[in-house]
Amino acid sequence: MATLLQSINQLIDNITVTDRQEENIKQSLSNIEGHLKDKENNLSVERTFTNGSYERDTIIRPLNDIDIFAVLKFDDWKDANGNLPKPQSVLARIKDYLNDLNDYKGKVKQDRPCVTIELSDKNFDILPSFELPGGGYRIPNYNLSDWTYSYPEQLTNDLKSTDEICKGKLKPTIKAIKYWNRENGKLIPSYHIEEVAINIFKSLRFTNYEESIRLWFNNTEYHLLSQKLYSNDDYNAVLKKIKRDRDKLNDAKKKYDESKEGEAKQIWKEVFGKEFPIVDVEEAKSYSKALSEGNLKIGASGALSTSVGSSIAASKGFFNGVSQE
Numbered sequence: 628m629a630t631l632l633q634s635i636n637q638l639i640d641n642i643t644v645t646d647r648q649e650e651n652i653k654q655s656l657s658n659i660e661g662h663l664k665d666k667e668n669n670l671s672v673e674r675t676f677t678n679g680s681y682e683r684d685t686i687i688r689p690l691n692d693i694d695i696f697a698v699l700k701f702d703d704w705k706d707a708n709g710n711l712p713k714p715q716s717v718l719a720r721i722k723d724y725l726n727d728l729n730d731y732k733g734k735v736k737q738d739r740p741c742v743t744i745e746l747s748d749k750n751f752d753i754l755p756s757f758e759l760p761g762g763g764y765r766i767p768n769y770n771l772s773d774w775t776y777s778y779p780e781q782l783t784n785d786l787k788s789t790d791e792i793c794k795g796k797l798k799p800t801i802k803a804i805k806y807w808n809r810e811n812g813k814l815i816p817s818y819h820i821e822e823v824a825i826n827i828f829k830s831l832r833f834t835n836y837e838e839s840i841r842l843w844f845n846n847t848e849y850h851l852l853s854q855k856l857y858s859n860d861d862y863n864a865v866l867k868k869i870k871r872d873r874d875k876l877n878d879a880k881k882k883y884d885e886s887k888e889g890e891a892k893q894i895w896k897e898v899f900g901k902e903f904p905i906v907d908v909e910e911a912k913s914y915s916k917a918l919s920e921g922n923l924k925i926g927a928s929g930a931l932s933t934s935v936g937s938s939i940a941a942s943k944g945f946f947n948g949v950s951q952e
Contacts, residue, residue, distance in 0.1 A: 629904065629905075630888065631837060631879075631883055631888055631891050631892050631895065632835055632836070632837055634892055634895065634903060634904050634905070635803070635835075635836045635837055635840070635895070635903075636836065637904045638803060638806075638899060638902055638903045638904065639799045639802055639803055639836065641902045641904070642687040642688055642802055642803070642806045642902055643687070643688070643799075643802060644686055644687070644688055644690065645688075648688065648690065648748075648749075651748070651749075652681065652690070652693060652749065655746060655749065655751065656677065656693070656695070656751075658730065659695065659744065659751055659753070660675045660695065662725065662728060662730070663675055663695075663697050663721075663753070668724050670697075670699070670720065670721060670724060671699055671700040671703035671704065672697050672698065672699060672700075673698045673699065673700045673758075674698050675695055675696060675697050675698065676695075676696050676698070677693070677694060677695055677696075678694045678695075678696055678779040678783070679692060679693070679694030679752075679779075679817065679818065680692060680693075680694070680805070680817050681693045681694065682694070682783060683782070683783050683786050683787075683798070683821065684798050685786075685798050685801045685802055685805065685817075685821060686802075687802050687805050687806050687809070689748070689749075690748060690749035690750070691749060691750040692750060692752055692817065693749060693750065693751045693752065694741075694751075694752050694754060695751055695752065695753045695754065696754050696756050696764065696779065697721065697753055697754065697755050697756065698756050698757070698758055698764070699717070699755055699756065699757055701757050701758075704717070704757070711757065711765070711774060713771070713772075713773070714740060714755070714767030714768070714771045714772075714773070714774060715767075715771045717755045717767070718737055718740070718741070718742055718755060718767065718771070719737070721742045721753060721755060722735055722736070722737050722742045725742065725744060725753075731744050734746065738752065739767070739769060739770075739771055740754070740766065740767035740768065740769055740771060741753055741754045741755075741767075742755075754766055754767075755767065756777070757774070759776070762778065762780075763776055763777060763778040764776070764777050764778075764779070765777075769857075782818060782821060782822065785825050786798070786821055786824075786825060789824075789825045789828055789829055792828070792829070793828055793832075793833070793839075796833070796836065796839060797824060797825075797828055797839070799836065800824065800828075800836060800839040800840055800843065801820060801821055801824050803836065803840050803899070804820050804824070804840065804843055805817060805820055806899065806902065807872070807898065807899060808820060810899070810900050811865070811868050812864070812865075814856065814857070814861045814864060814865040814868075815851070815855075815856065815865055816855060816856070816857075819851070819852070819855040819856070822850075822855075823843070823847050823850045823851060824843060826850045827842060827843060827846045827847070827850060828842075831846070837880070837883075840876070841873075841876045841877065841880060844869060844872055844873040844876055845873055845877070847869055848866055848869060848870065851865070851866065851869075872898045875894050875897060875898050876894070876895070876898060878894060879891040879892075879894035879895055882894070892905055893905070918939065918941065918942050919941060919942065920941065921938065921939075921940070921941035922938075923938070923939045924937060924938055924939065925937055925939055
């Protein structure tokens with residue numbers, strides 16, 4: 628049977644972008660950025676760059692929220708008094724332009740504070756921005772009432788350096804947390820999951836993903852900022868879910884230390900859902916064959932085996948959704 632640590636590794640593999648998906652993203656990005664930088668579109672896009680989960684290699688599948696910063700020329704957008712227009716008018720112009728293109732007609736919507744292109748297998752979020760002289764960017768605030776400040780490169784650099792301290796295991800840890808967040812209503816903004824992880828693992832060390840994920844749940848309540856969430860209700864709701872699953876993962880660790888690995892895996896399955904594997908395909912086939920021959924056994928902890936434990940009555944058909952054939 629796959630161990631708990633192997634199952635966690637498989638969970639991360641299951642949600643990680645494949646090489647084929649990566650190539651497909653690059654092709655779509657090239658097409659979108661080419662349209663945005665077209666000098667005939669009157670948008671005055673000086674340059675574009677990717678940011679967010681995709682740029683920082685913490686994106687998970689199914690794919691969405693691939694962020695593109697469209698850096699606009701300030702002088703072409705300011706009024707006679709040197710003021711920028713309201714974000715809504717900028718977003719509307721970008722949306723209308725993209726929606727008029729044959730490639731994206733009917734696939735463009737405004738999803739504050741950005742314009743989203745919804746393709747069949749992935750979404751791209753285009754964020755209008757104006758570069759600041761001293762570094763950083765002005766971007767639309769969530770209410771679209773004005774422009775706020777963003778420093779995306781700083782988060783990218785902080786994550787890179789902290790991931791290096793963690794020997795390349797922080798980004799996969801973040802992917803697992805982002806998957807959990809998606810399965811629980813996506814209450815925490817993706818970037819804030821990364822900020823919390825950076826704050827935790829600048830000082831804490833871990834040896835495997837079971838430990839790093841559990842540490843995130845045990846420490847997040849001290850780093851989660853209510854003002855970074857969409858509402859105070861969201862903050863309270865996600866804190867409740869974090870504490871709930873923190874207790875479950877701590878219980879799983881206790882069972883794991885007591886050699887009740889099967890029970891520990893079941894708890895992880897409860898927390899992470901469908902992408903967390905209890906058995907792998909080949910193992911399932913082996914168990915299915917053993918079940919049909921009357922050779923499958925179950926241990927005191929609930930773990931299945933072909934050699935140790937109480938015999939299970941022979942049965943034909945499927946085991947764990949895998950045919951014996």
